[in-house]
Every structure is written in structure tokens, then in C-alpha cells.
Amino acid sequence: MINKNMNTKEVYTAFGIDLETMIDPETVSLSNEYMTSLNILPEERFIYGSGYAVERCINDAFREITKLPKLSSRIELRYIYQETGEEVYREGYVFDPEFFNQKMKWALDYWLGRREPIPVGERNRWKCNFCGYRDMCPVGR
Numbered sequence: 001m002i003n004k005n006m007n008t009k010e011v012y013t014a015f016g017i018d019l020e021t022m023i024d025p026e027t028v029s030l031s032n033e034y035m036t037s038l039n040i041l042p043e044e045r046f047i048y049g050s051g052y053a054v055e056r057c058i059n060d061a062f063r064e065i066t067k068l069p070k071l072s073s074r075i076e077l078r079y080i081y082q083e084t085g086e087e088v089y090r091e092g093y094v095f096d097p098e099f100f101n102q103k104m105k106w107a108l109d110y111w112l113g114r115r116e117p118i119p120v121g122e123r124n125r126w127k128c129n130f131c132g133y134r135d136m137c138p139v140g141r
């Protein structure tokens, strides 16, 4: 996206937006705050429709993203404990797209209901110290 190698159609595809139905304002729900930020008045919403607003949102995002610096090949992972806002762990490694995609798929499979949760392994046992399920989890106790 920084290199302008992506177009709006690819974003629609990635989010599963059907271009045929998107123009129907009833099918996409945009907040009043967002519509107002685009200077679209409530009475104008049926003139512009959600499709116009979504396209504006994507183009605004593209414009902002191109202002970002070039990506580093080194990726840094920071764990922030939500209860205190404190950084509890940090690790860095060289970005490997294949490894990254494999880990993302594994994580998403859980969030999309495609696999059961599994307890953390030995290497990640420190995470149990910050887990809200610790008292009821056989591993964390």
C-alpha cells in the first residue's frame, strides 16, 4: 500500500464486499460521525450512498498510508498488559512473509472458529501470569 501497489477493488475483495450490493445504503452501515467527517449531511446520504462513503474512506486511507516511511525488514513484537498498560515482553526478528502468514493463519483459525483453543506451550508459559483465565485453567494454576 505504501508503494501504491493496491487498488480499491482489492480492498473490497479482501473484506468480502460485494460491489453489486454495496451501493445499497441499507447494506453497509456507516456511523454518523464518519459521514459527518466526510462533510456528508444526513439529508445527502441517499444521494451519495454508502458506496461513495466507503470509497472515500479507502482512498483517504491510501493517501495517509503513502505518507508512511518505508517498512523495515525487522519486525518487533510488543506485549502490552491491558490492565496496567505496561509493556511486559518484547521480541524482534527479521520479517519472513511465509512464517508470518503461517502464524496469522493459525491465530485466525481460532478467532474464526475453525479450531479449538490450546494452552500455551512451555516457551510462552510467562503469558499465564497476565491471563484472566488463569484461576480456571489447568495449565495456569
Ligand code: SF4
Binding pocket: 118, 119, 120, 127, 128, 131, 132, 133, 134, 137, 138, 139, 140, 141
Ligand atoms: S492460563 Fe491457560 S488460558 Fe491463560 S494463557 Fe495460560 S494456558 Fe492460556
